[in-house]
Amino acid sequence: MARFIMTVDLRRCIGCQTCTVACRHANATPPDVQWRKVLDIETGEFPDVRRSFVPVGCMHCGDPPCMHVCPSTATYQRDDGLVGIDYDICIGCGYCAVACPYQARYISHKAEFAYGEKPTEQEAARFDARRMNVATKCTFCSDRVDLAKEKGLTPGVDPEVTPACVNSCIAGVLAFGDREDANSNVSQLLAENQFFRMHEELGTDPGMYYIFDKK
Amino acid sequence: MSDQKISPGRITPWHQTNWDWRAAGNFIGGGTGTGLLFFATVASGSVDAYRIMALIALAFVGGGLTCVWLEIGRPLRAINVFFHPQTSWMTREGIVAVPLFLCALAAVWFGGGALVGIAALLGVVFLYCQGRILLAAKGIPAWREPKIVSLILATGFTEGAGLATALAAVLPGTSPRWLIGALLGALVLRRLAWMLYFKALEKNGLPKKAMDVLRPFGAKFEMIGQLAPEMLVVAGIFYGEVMPYFAVLAGLSALASGWWMKYTIVARAAYNQGYALPVLPVRGQGEVQPGVKPGWTK
Numbered sequence: 001m002a003r004f005i006m007t008v009d010l011r012r013c014i015g016c017q018t019c020t021v022a023c024r025h026a027n028a029t030p031p032d033v034q035w036r037k038v039l040d041i042e043t044g045e046f047p048d049v050r051r052s053f054v055p056v057g058c059m060h061c062g063d064p065p066c067m068h069v070c071p072s073t074a075t076y077q078r079d080d081g082l083v084g085i086d087y088d089i090c091i092g093c094g095y096c097a098v099a100c101p102y103q104a105r106y107i108s109h110k111a112e113f114a115y116g117e118k119p120t121e122q123e124a125a126r127f128d129a130r131r132m133n134v135a136t137k138c139t140f141c142s143d144r145v146d147l148a149k150e151k152g153l154t155p156g157v158d159p160e161v162t163p164a165c166v167n168s169c170i171a172g173v174l175a176f177g178d179r180e181d182a183n184s185n186v187s188q189l190l191a192e193n194q195f196f197r198m199h200e201e202l203g204t205d206p207g208m209y210y211i212f213d214k215k
Numbered sequence: 216m217s218d219q220k221i222s223p224g225r226i227t228p229w230h231q232t233n234w235d236w237r238a239a240g241n242f243i244g245g246g247t248g249t250g251l252l253f254f255a256t257v258a259s260g261s262v263d264a265y266r267i268m269a270l271i272a273l274a275f276v277g278g279g280l281t282c283v284w285l286e287i288g289r290p291l292r293a294i295n296v297f298f299h300p301q302t303s304w305m306t307r308e309g310i311v312a313v314p315l316f317l318c319a320l321a322a323v324w325f326g327g328g329a330l331v332g333i334a335a336l337l338g339v340v341f342l343y344c345q346g347r348i349l350l351a352a353k354g355i356p357a358w359r360e361p362k363i364v365s366l367i368l369a370t371g372f373t374e375g376a377g378l379a380t381a382l383a384a385v386l387p388g389t390s391p392r393w394l395i396g397a398l399l400g401a402l403v404l405r406r407l408a409w410m411l412y413f414k415a416l417e418k419n420g421l422p423k424k425a426m427d428v429l430r431p432f433g434a435k436f437e438m439i440g441q442l443a444p445e446m447l448v449v450a451g452i453f454y455g456e457v458m459p460y461f462a463v464l465a466g467l468s469a470l471a472s473g474w475w476m477k478y479t480i481v482a483r484a485a486y487n488q489g490y491a492l493p494v495l496p497v498r499g500q501g502e503v504q505p506g507v508k509p510g511w512t513k
Contacts, residue, residue: 010496039226039490043507050504052495065353071305072295091295092288094233095305098352101488107233107288133288194503196493202353212496213503 002178003062003081004140004155005207006166007186007195008055013173015040015053022168023057026141028126031114033106035138036165054210055165055174058083058104058138059198062205066096066105074135081179081207082142090134097135101199102206105137140176141165156185179207227510228422228489231355237286239481243474244279245308245345246367248272249338250375251382252319254397256335258379261388262326268382269323269334272375273316276341280312304351308344315341342371349481357425357484362412369408370473373401377444377469384459384466395462399448402469406441409433409476420513422486432479440472 015038023029023036039054060083067075067083074090077083097105111132113119119127141163148154148161156177159167166174177186186209193211200206248271255268284290299306315337322330346364353359376398383389413433416426444465451461491508 011498041226041490041492041507041509043495043504050495050498050501052492052498054490054492056490065351068302069305069348069351071297071299071303071309072292073298074295089292089295089298090289091292093283093286093296093305094288095303095348095352097233098231098354098358098485098487101354103354103487103489109288198491199488202488204353210492210496212494214497 001079001180003180003207004060004145004176005081005179005186005209006060006140006163007175007189007209007211009173009175009189009193009211010052010054011211011213012171013038013053013055014171015051016170018168018170019055019165019174022164023138026164027139028123028128029106029136030108030112032112033108033136035104035106035136056102056104056198057208058100058140059102059204059206059208060138060140061207063203065099065101065202065204069095069099071095078142080145082140082145083137084139084142085135085137087128087130087134087136092133092135094135101202101204105135107133107135109133226490228356228424228486230424231485231487234286234481234485236478236482237282239478240282241279242345242349242367242477242481244275244277244282246342246371246473246477247374247378247470248275248277248279249315249342250371250373251275251378252338252375253335253372254375254379254394256331258383258390258394258397260390264383264386264389265331266323266326267386268379269319271378271382272338273319276312276315276338304344304347308341308348311337311341311344339368342368345371354487355485356421356488357416357429357480357486360412360415360419362408362415363480366405366408366412367477369401369405370476373398373405374470374473376401377466377473379466381463381466381470384462392458395448395451395458395465398465398469399445399452402441402445402448405473406437406445409436409441417512420511422489422510423512424510425484425486426512428479428484432476432483436472436476436479440468440475444469444472 017038019036029035036057041052043050064083067077072089072091074086075096092107094107113123144161145155153161155161163176166176175185177184194213194215195209195211197206252272255265284293296309318330319334322334346367349358349363380394380398383394447461447465451458489510493506495504497503
């Protein structure tokens, strides 16, 4: 069984936020919602200063606390490891949001648009009322991943069935693929490099792997 | 982890915005209501006194649940809360609430019997579910500390004993002398539970901003919220002729301080996990450096 994960090569990220923009474009998220964002962490004191750019979002945990606490079963985990939300069941209680140690969930209580209260033509066309007052988060572009079997394509290899943020990354930071497949791009990256997972000590088995050095 | 300077920004833990005073209201109403139901069972000397106490208890539990209902984004889908008893303590709380209300109302109607005990027991289970709801919130370090469960139980019993003591002073057929002893015991348990909870937070680390809320609160709580009602209880025991007045004051102060504590933990100390890096990545010709966990006490 596949377990789709994302690798993030922290050595390469330049903090350009192209992935953030691509995510917003692909998923039509409102202005105050960022399913994919890039942290800009500056450490040290002059002259010994370092900046690290860290893409974050839903980690699609193997043992997702958001799913366990959800009282309505709106949050679910697919066989391929992707964690999703059924907007038609979610009651918007916010329990998943306080259970997520990655601050990856959002609940929008009123429609907001880029230029005030009136949506642009694009925003009006893509507005989804089902997302109001319920939890939302990164889906790893599951709608694209779902096309893979039908089209005979491979997620993480073929752009058509790969998350938008991965496709858009200009520096080759993000990679997506099947952790269970030893020959997949992500398995090979993890075999060749040292990595960590954020807040791993909390037992969530996160699905984003941060590469920080070669082996 | 490195203690080097870190740039500001939304990297350090920030206050969550999903649960506010309405969530705190659920824990306040649920704790006070189920605690009162428990002490009404064991301390009310007459059927009429039980009826009054039980109805007040149910009003508190119902009020707390109404607070939650007011908070959810899709209130008309509230029935969906019952869908996930396998792992969700919120579902379990909701499921327990149904027989709790039915049993307590039946006990009020029939004026006693086994239903009184069953209702009290269901109240304790409801209170336990509330503790587990906070424990399961892994994103909020002040809530996920395992000792929160015993703290929620202890403060629920203390609030219940406090309100029952105050009511017993004005209701005929009840035993304030017996209750004031129970209140003292509950206060001692709550003090112990708070100390263990706070020590665990200090030991395991907490977002600095959450600690900035809880540390000064703890100092005030131990004096005003604990010592004051404890002194009033002791005074009530020694000055028998004016005991009802001390009992009312002690009970109400124990009740108010429990609400104060829960509001502080749920609504004010609810800082999230933030972000952390176990190591800083290699950049250019540099080497791996120690990681950062900004905004934490350790």
